[in-house]
Amino acid sequence: MxxxxxxxxxxxxxxxxxxxxxxxxxxxxxxxxxLLDLLQDGLASQQITASNAHFETLLDLGCGPGVNSLELADLARHYLGVDIAAGMVEAAQEQSLASESLRQRIANSTVSFLQADMEQLPLGNDSVAGLYSNLAVQWSNQPQQLLHELYRVLAPGGMAWISTVLNNSLQPFADLRRDYLSQDGVNAQPTLLQWQAWLQQAGFSVRYIEERRETSWFTNLKELVRSISRIGADQQRTHAAPQLSSREWLSHQHSYELFRTELGLPLHYQLGYFVIQK
Ligand SMILES: C[S@@+](CC[C@H](N)C(=O)[O-])C[C@H]1O[C@@H](n2cnc3c(N)ncnc32)[C@H](O)[C@@H]1O
Incomplete structure (x- = not known):
């Protein structure tokens, strides 16, 4: 669990x-x-009928600083970005105001941002035609309950495009850290098959499912660790992120060097992609 x-x-x-x-x-x-390409492909293919090719309301769950808002807003009559972090909502609003088209749409309330918990959305039943969520649902405490919540707010026939972090991510960092600590250095995550079962239990039809490995490259370990921290991935579920002593850190650096390629030090993420329909 x-x-x-x-x-x-x-x-x-x-x-x-x-x-x-x-x-x-x-x-x-x-x-x-x-994920955006999967969404665009879906719009272009038979998955979505002409009547809802442009969403009435498109929910961007865990929208962060609004990096995808402009592209998503183009697909919807009303774009709604939701995030639990007040600072992210503020950043999303600020960066959207820098775009002429989004500024106008914020003014006429067809683009909006809301600070809310994805597990308790202040939205009505069947109120959302489409849902996009890039790398946010891994922060759910109760994925099964979250999926029931998403099922509740999606309109019948509504589609969702979701990506998440799966187990065995942040390698080889996670395994090396485990060698030095008596506990995991990163959080455990569900497998693709666990998510698939939960999606089906929640009532969704799973239209597409895929696991992919994506890699970031770094010139040194400090930069790599900083990147994990900057995106919040070192946030522990039950305890503060443990610190390494300077001796452990040097040894950690030495071990990590064995993984260096001409691209630098790797950090692999296992990511799951789902296209689902209510
Ligand atoms: C890794 S970021 C992804 C941001 C954005 N979707 C992107 O593609 O860059 C995860 C986001 O999920 C948000 N988040 C975490 N837990 C959440 C929750 N319970 N409800 C809503 N948003 C949440 C975080 O605040 C953060 O902005």
Missing amino acids: LAQYDKAAVAKRFTQQAFAYADHAQVQQISARY
């Missing part, structure tokens, strides 16, 4: 990182592009 996140701490941490986040979120950007 997965342990629980302290949601106030998660929100605080993402608020602190909100304005620096985009510079460190290479994997998030790769994943967002892949």
Whole structure:
């Protein structure tokens, strides 16, 4: 069973990182592009009928600093970005105001942002035609309950495009850390098959499912660890992230060097992609 996140701490941490986040979120950007392409392909194919090719309301769950808002807003009559971190909502609003088209749409309330917990959305039943969520649902304390909540707010026939972090992520960092600590250095995550079962139990039809490995490359370990921290991935479920002594850190650096390639030091993420329908 997965342990629980302290949601106030998660929100605080993402608020602190909100304005620096985009510079460190290479994997998030790769994943967002892949998920947006799946969404565009879905719109172009038979998955979606002409009547809802442009969503009435498109929910961007865990929208972060609004990196995907412009592209998503183009697909919807009403775009709604939701995030638990006040700083992320603020950053999303600020960066949207820099875009002429979004500024106008914020003014006429067809683009909006809301600070809310994805597990308790202040939205009505069947109120959302489409849902996009890039690398946010891994922060759920109760994925099964979250999926019931998403099922509740999606309109019948509504589609969702979701990506998440799976087990065996942040390698080889996670395994090396485990060698030095008496506990895991990173959080356990569900497998792709666990998510698939939960999606089906919640009532969704699973239209597409895929596991992919994405890698970020770093010139040194300090930069690599900083990137994990900047995107909040070092937030522990039940305890503070443990610190290594300077001797352990040197040894850790030495071990990590064995993984260096001409691209630098790797950090692998296992990501799950789901296209589902209510
Ligand atoms: C890794 S970021 C992804 C941001 C954005 N979707 C992107 O593609 O860059 C995860 C986001 O999920 C948000 N988040 C975490 N827990 C949440 C919750 N319970 N409800 C809503 N948002 C949450 C965080 O504040 C953060 O902005």
